[in-house]
Amino acid sequence: MDMDRRKHNRYRLGAPVVFSWRDTRHTQHEGVGLTRDISIAAAFVATASPPPLEANIKLKVFLPPAHSLAPSTRIHGEGRVVRVEAIKDHEAPGGFAVVGKPFVFRRGEENR
Numbered sequence: 001m002d003m004d005r006r007k008h009n010r011y012r013l014g015a016p017v018v019f020s021w022r023d024t025r026h027t028q029h030e031g032v033g034l035t036r037d038i039s040i041a042a043a044f045v046a047t048a049s050p051p052p053l054e055a056n057i058k059l060k061v062f063l064p065p066a067h068s069l070a071p072s073t074r075i076h077g078e079g080r081v082v083r084v085e086a087i088k089d090h091e092a093p094g095g096f097a098v099v100g101k102p103f104v105f106r107r108g109e110e111n112r
Contacts (some may be wrong), residue, residue: 069106
């Protein structure tokens with residue numbers, strides 16, 4: 001029996017993500033992807049270039065505006081990579097799961 005260990009509900013959301021991490025030599029790495037699902041403190045990011053397992057990462061999720069006059073909104077977060085999935089026969093993208101501190105929503109000018 002596979003028990004779901006998630007503490008918060010996850011919601012399906014396909015939004016662009018930019019993420020970064022430092023390796024053991026303190027070299028900065030960056031990647032891009034799309035969220036597959038997200039909660040208040042965790043997400044799964046589909047990407048061809050996932051960070052390594054246990055990496056501490058920072059991420060920004062770019063939410064689509066509700067309408068053309070709405071200010072842009074981003075989700076900022078930090079966490080640890082708890083699962084990495086490889087690309088499977090070019091059918092499903094690989095990616096990673098990140099869990100961390102509660103994510104922060106920023107709107108408009110606060111997005112910097």
